[in-house]
Amino acid sequence: MRKTAIIAEYNPFHNGHLHQAERARIETDADAVIAVMSAQFTQRGEPAAFDKWSRARAAVQTGAIDLVIELPTRFGVHRADRFASAAVAIAERVRCQTLSFGSESGDISAVTQAAAANIEATPAYQTAFKEALDNGRSSAKASSEAFGSLYPDFDLTLPNNILAYHYAKAATSIELHTIRRLGAGYHDPSVSDVMSATGVRAHYLESGMVRAVPDATRTLFQDNPMAHWSLYWPVLQYKLRTTPKDVLEQLVGIDSSLSPRLIQAGLEPTFEQALARLLTRRYTRTSIQRALVAILIHWRQDELPERFDDVPYIRPLAFNTIGRTVLKDIKKDVPLLSKYHPNLAFEARVTEAYRLPLGNRSLVEHMQTPQFIDSK
Amino acid sequence: MRKTAIIAEYNPFHNGHLHQAERARIETDADAVIAVMSAQFTQRGEPAAFDKWSRARAAVQTGAIDLVIELPTRFGVHRADRFASAAVAIAERVRCQTLSFGSESGDISAVTQAAAANIEATPAYQTAFKEALDNGRSSAKASSEAFGSLYPDFDLTLPNNILAYHYAKAATSIELHTIRRLGAGYHDPSVSDVMSATGVRAHYLESGMVRAVPDATRTLFQDNPMAHWSLYWPVLQYKLRTTPKDVLEQLVGIDSSLSPRLIQAGLEPTFEQALARLLTRRYTRTSIQRALVAILIHWRQDELPERFDDVPYIRPLAFNTIGRTVLKDIKKDVPLLSKYHPNLAFEARVTEAYRLPLGNRSLVEHMQTPQFIDSK
Numbered sequence A, B: 001m002r003k004t005a006i007i008a009e010y011n012p013f014h015n016g017h018l019h020q021a022e023r024a025r026i027e028t029d030a031d032a033v034i035a036v037m038s039a040q041f042t043q044r045g046e047p048a049a050f051d052k053w054s055r056a057r058a059a060v061q062t063g064a065i066d067l068v069i070e071l072p073t074r075f076g077v078h079r080a081d082r083f084a085s086a087a088v089a090i091a092e093r094v095r096c097q098t099l100s101f102g103s104e105s106g107d108i109s110a111v112t113q114a115a116a117a118n119i120e121a122t123p124a125y126q127t128a129f130k131e132a133l134d135n136g137r138s139s140a141k142a143s144s145e146a147f148g149s150l151y152p153d154f155d156l157t158l159p160n161n162i163l164a165y166h167y168a169k170a171a172t173s174i175e176l177h178t179i180r181r182l183g184a185g186y187h188d189p190s191v192s193d194v195m196s197a198t199g200v201r202a203h204y205l206e207s208g209m210v211r212a213v214p215d216a217t218r219t220l221f222q223d224n225p226m227a228h229w230s231l232y233w234p235v236l237q238y239k240l241r242t243t244p245k246d247v248l249e250q251l252v253g254i255d256s257s258l259s260p261r262l263i264q265a266g267l268e269p270t271f272e273q274a275l276a277r278l279l280t281r282r283y284t285r286t287s288i289q290r291a292l293v294a295i296l297i298h299w300r301q302d303e304l305p306e307r308f309d310d311v312p313y314i315r316p317l318a319f320n321t322i323g324r325t326v327l328k329d330i331k332k333d334v335p336l337l338s339k340y341h342p343n344l345a346f347e348a349r350v351t352e353a354y355r356l357p358l359g360n361r362s363l364v365e366h367m368q369t370p371q372f373i374d375s376k
Helices: A015-027 A052-061 A080-093 A109-117 A123-134 A139-150 A159-170 A197-207 A215-223 A229-242 A258-265 A271-278 A285-296 A321-330 A342-358 B015-027 B052-061 B080-093 B109-117 B123-134 B139-150 B159-170 B197-207 B215-223 B229-242 B258-265 B271-278 B285-296 B321-330 B342-358
Strands: A003-008 A032-038 A067-071 A098-103 A175-180 A316-319 B003-008 B032-038 B067-071 B098-103 B175-180 B316-319
Touching (some): A015 A032, A052 A316, A098 A159, A229 A258, A229 A271, A229 B229, A258 A271, A271 A285, A316 A321, B015 B032, B015 B098, B032 B080, B067 B080, B109 B175, B139 B285, B316 B321
Parallel strands (some): A003 A032, A003 A098, A098 A175, B003 B098, B098 B175
Antiparallel strands (some): A067 A316, B067 B316
């Protein structure tokens, strides 16, 4: 059985995702297309627009995805290299032959060559990286600057390139494949309207209208409040104003230089005002948002995974008939969690923190099981 | 200058409180009437209907109270003996000559005689108390049963008697005075409508109408949402579902037998359903509510005061011209906090936790200062 993996957030699943999954199935000759999907918070530290169960269901309902596997929060809300390590590890664990991702060029060789060059292992890179840090760059920016100074052929400042590069670095047994992303100048008669996920969310917030998504995603918008950071500001204020400084500094991504700034920002009336106060060259929006995720779920440093290239379990969120066959196929030698298990305690905390400002509509994590969707 | 103290919650200040304060001023020949008032949470572990600054202002606006001093949460959300110790210590610290309180009988001698008997110091009491605990009684109930079996002349199961008794036990330099409480059969032409504070709140929740209160309190109801536990349930759920069991057990009033019950109760959709699940003979409504206060403010056992008969500071919340004279009078040798001070860090946490579901209307604690009200 040929299985192709896609690493995604589906925040939300839109026409571009549909195109990518359908092309990947054809081009890799896949019997099953499996998405490894971020849970309640995205890699860049934002609450996903809709909860993971709903997003997984919508993806399978389109018929383009056969199985959605959770990328646990502890592994997924991190800089690109850790995110990629964990997601690729899951894809390999369920024995996907191919990993398919979107790119501007549609050409895989530039990515694999850049990864093979192994620039980060050179002393020159370490020097350049440290220098950029000393100049007040954020860790992500220092890393891409150091890389660019030594390997100018591949632009590591583009977000899609960063992820592709780290997928290629993390891949051990899986083959890489890329689909050219839809955008200006691209025409496919089956896809008439394409926006990025950010564009879809922004358009909805501004106009109340949902564009460029399949029906399953449209239903998500109709049936649920859309999560975004501003809704969490009262809870974050409560946490920032009631948590002693030394306790804050036990949390992931918060050091003694950030903690007093966070406490001060907790006095701002809105999330955007607080964020504006917090941004510096060193503390980017992404690093601040990840720190706020850590605060919201009280994620202590001692709860960080020991390694990121080995996720201890596979948790299906939604599947169709083909996905069910995949699960039956692998369950003998892969640790598959379909019911609640103590390993999911952290993820359950995440879900409770995520649900709070959304009105607690969905079932608590303990009672959720993967959803079978008869899409094929 | 003759000063009379009243220990109160003013939750909210009603006509009965007005009568008590006015009678106390006359009967004790007081130049100043000073209230020692619970902060954001009451002795029995409930969020006060309105925040302490508003409640203090309303009390002074009536003209019956000249100065309101905060009874800090760390000292005030406790069983009656600790509450009384701390409140009496404050009254004595500001050199009140008299402590006046309400009672059914209007007769002080039964109270002082019962306190002087010092029943709790006898071995017979210890035996009876332990026996009642072993029979599954709550600590409060075991204590009143043991007392009643040895001293039947004074009924320690009546809430007013309990407080009066502990005031008498705690008093060292202050003289006791009592006012007969208004109720059935009592007629004072100046007070036509009297309800208990519980009655006032319940009537408001049921009918939306405010009864039996002076204008200053009526304004509180008009200008603010009324706090009650149900509004805090989403936050409590968040805390109960995201706080590991061992961390819960570090909090005041939560042992390893209560913690799993609390976590289970966190799954209930409403506060009242959760409370109903939690109540037993051993865990009374009061003890559960106090535990919920501890959860809401993350009050660790290591943050308990070392002793309750010595509050480290005096913090005025509101005063009029007479109250200002009192403050000037004592400030040379009493630790008076009128501006923010690190000693108030815990109380600031309490206020932030209290404010959250009320829409954050008031100033943060750090920016609050006592209010002068020109009531006389």
